[in-house]
Amino acid sequence: MNVYIIDDEQANREILQILIQRYYPEIRIIGESEKLDVFLNSTNLQQQTDLLFLDILMPDSTGFDLLNQLANRTFEVILVTGFDEFAIQAFEYSVIDYVLKPIDKDRFCSAVEKAKKRVLEKQILESAKSQLEIHAKIAVIKNKRTHYIESSDVSYMIGKSGGYTTIFCKNGDFYILSRSLNSVQNECFEIPYLIRASQSVIINLDDIVTCEQGGSGYIGLKTNDFEVFRIKTKFWGLSINLR
Structure with missing residues (x-):
């Protein structure tokens, strides 16, 4: 001191x-x-x-x-x-x-x-x-180049079988990582607005535009082209559907 x-x-x-x-x-x-x-x-x-x-x-x-x-x-x-x-x-x-x-x-x-x-x-x-x-950016490789995505630009992530994760950004871009969703979550665990919504989905709370109550309700996620995506899973007692 x-x-x-x-x-x-x-x-x-x-x-x-x-x-x-x-x-x-x-x-x-x-x-x-x-x-x-x-x-x-x-x-x-x-x-x-x-x-x-x-x-x-x-x-x-x-x-x-x-x-x-x-x-x-x-x-x-x-x-x-x-x-x-x-x-x-x-x-x-x-x-x-x-x-x-x-x-x-x-x-x-x-x-x-x-x-x-x-x-x-x-x-x-x-x-x-x-x-x-330090953890506010996520490093991804696309077309043999490393890109650093601002975590605030992420709309949602979906984990796939085989240890792959697809990151969907608010501007419509998407990136496929040869890493499991668990691995990505561990990297982003200190970012409070990226929340694990289910076993296979992480969402950005700042990107939620609709939230319907009840077992058949939905959470809608919006990208910059104003499309609403629906994720089907259990999230704090809500039923969410992705299409």
Whole structure:
């Protein structure tokens, strides 16, 4: 986790550095400054920072001035100040915690633990999103060339005997894979809108245009030429027919 410190008093910055180095040696201090402008004018610093320790009252500005100009920040903030009257206003800015000077060690550690948990949660979410992007395209070979199909362009897939799968796209194109439907599903398991409707069919939920209730009902899937395909299977208690 990368930390940046903003406080107009050098002694306060040094205290924060000592506390971080003593209790959280794994945390990297990437910089410090006595003015807001250094951090405000550096996009690179903002992108690198996971946690900002920020003083509120400074000679020519306040920490709130910085937060007002960085409304879409991606880093967490711990406000460190000698004045308790700003606490309510502070949390209107969605800061992770508010620590009073002189800094109590236990209070400091409590605030850092909150920040570490939040940063870890965001890292896990970003990792999951990255994995989803990796699986967002399906590689197929047609006419001796590899094509990468956007998963959102898929209308439905049908598994055939012998370990083959046909992918039908919304624009009317289709591709035959020498892979089983199970194999394709394993590749796309993190894509929430591609759903296994039956043993032999995967459908794109975004491509559903009709859904009739009852044992004889249908789900209609639409391609760009507005044809409706009907899949006959059991899907969440619905009967679906493909023709």
